Amino acid sequence: MRRTWLLLVGVLGAALGLGIVTVAQGTPTIRIAHPWAGGEWDVFQPVVEAAENALGIEIEAQLIRPADLRTVLPIQWAAGVAPADLFFGPTVPLILRGARGGHLMDLTDLASPEDFFPGMCDPVMVEGRLYALPYTQKPKVPGFWYRYSFFEEHGLAEPANWPEFLALLDQIKAIGTVEAPIVTPVEHGEGWVLGDLVENILIAFGGPQLHRELAAGTIRWTDPLVKAILEYRLVPLIQRGYFTEPTEIFPAVEKWWTGEGPLISILTALLGVIEDPEDAGLFVIPGATGYVVAPDYVFVSSYTRYPEEARALARWFATEGQELHIQRGGGVFATKPVPRELYPPVERRVADLLAGMACLPDIEQVCGGDFKVASYRSWPLLWVDPQSLSEILETLEEKQPQP
């Protein structure tokens, strides 16, 4: 019995000693929560390792998807805790909620909005203070991806104007193996990809200012200009059978790759999931002068144990970190001006195509909440029932935040 007690005391003492030693070593371990898995993590992991070397810290990375972050963070904030010190995510309303509630650190002194592309920082500023830094982005291209090999095989060419675009669609439709010229991707029935296309069409025919005013709520969704653009540019494409039925996103990419739906309008993350990115070509909607983005922002929890280290890490990611990240490809682009040589050849081609265009925050990410839910559910309805356009625009206006 005595021996057992002695053994127990010995084990407890060793454990206590080990704990003291561990604490005494004092290397800060910064916990980061990121949304990247699989191939995307393979691209991000070296950036994390580089951060550890550059700043002399340890980083513990955990995967938390944006949808889970939206659920987890408000609850944890209410308890005065957070699952990580630093977060990556595109959800602007969550960032603003955290900023207004005092759950995020003010990062105004770490960077200036002028360091990034115009408009990148605007959505995450509260009363002139910056609460998140733009990290990387995957632009929602204002056009359509195609395969060079497919176009070559069928003697097709990129269109220079809208009539040529319509002629191209007819040419593709006439190919026997094609289900419809343009694939219609949805994710779990949600139409965020379709929403991006709608926004890009509005930008192409209404200009970037229309998009800015829609996002701000000063132009409403039932505005005659908004309705006219969709009614006369998008709805006819749907009615003429140029789009496939709404298809889950990965089977949709598969359909695009095999040529059953040779055109797809989707964000540049496509380049990270296809076998041969060199074969992916892109043409913009004729007349487009802007495109939609939903940057991943990096923000710091107020509840971090290492505020100085976490802020330094956030700054590093927003500056050197994103430059490292974009060099690894996967359709990832910078949110600040960078030398085009940093991009791999495929991404460089896309960057050249988008150069000079206005970069506009995704309305669904900016507005969030009821509007985002309604928008995600409504666009797949338009694709199966084009007559429902008026009803959809009324629903969106109802949920649209007031200016």
Added chain:
Amino acid sequence: MLSNSSGILRILFFLPALLLVVVFVFYPAIHTVCTSFFTPDGKFAPLSSYAAALGRREVKAALIHNFVWIAIHLPVTLLGGLVLAVLLMHVKGRNFIRPMIVLGMVTPTAVGGLIVRFIFDRRLGIVPAFLTLFGVSPKSWISYPETALFALILGSVWLWTGFSFILHLAGLQTIPRDYYDAAKVDGATPWRSFFAITLPLLRPVTLVVAVLTIIWELKTFALVYTATMGGPGVATNVLALQMFTDAFQRFDFNSGSVVATLLLILVMVFAIPLIWRSAR
């Protein structure tokens, strides 16, 4: 003295479970109901909170869809389970066929939602493929508002019929063989035996299945979440999904609590009569 100490011992054993139920069931339920009486800015306004929630298109649609779900799903699973149980009571190879029927029951509902998406897919789905034999042109059922809800309900029937089957089968096995033998001697046909003996003696089981099925139908969430997220539009929105959307996507916990309380009331409307009936 002996009965006092054994009474105290009983309470002591009962206490931990009661504590867990109070902390994790009663308290959250009461707190949710109380939250539903307040607006987001903290004002006590139960009538306007409920009126505002019930006035929303998505909530009205969800309520209707849940009732449609019950109207179709309940009779089909109840009858389907009963018929399968009767048919597979004595048939050869039943030990091979029965597990296939309960396969849906052991499939996680979220996985069931993914499976439903593919079952009704225009190119990959067996349902559109089967219907082409009758000249019906294929389409992806869950993409269209007029067929999406029906597709989910059919998928739910596949997932839940195993439950009805298992319980009815167990009930059938408790009916004494003598009753059927006596009926046979008296000249009763199999149909007569079914309606005069089987159905009445299975009534308690059928009641249990009916109420549990209604509760399943009212709280259905994972299937809809993974298959359609309530779309296209609000064509497949249901109360449990609306509750989640309000609380965790719109961050409106008061609205979410209103929907949760409505759900609680609906479940109680169906469950309480059963409990009374069983107690009698």
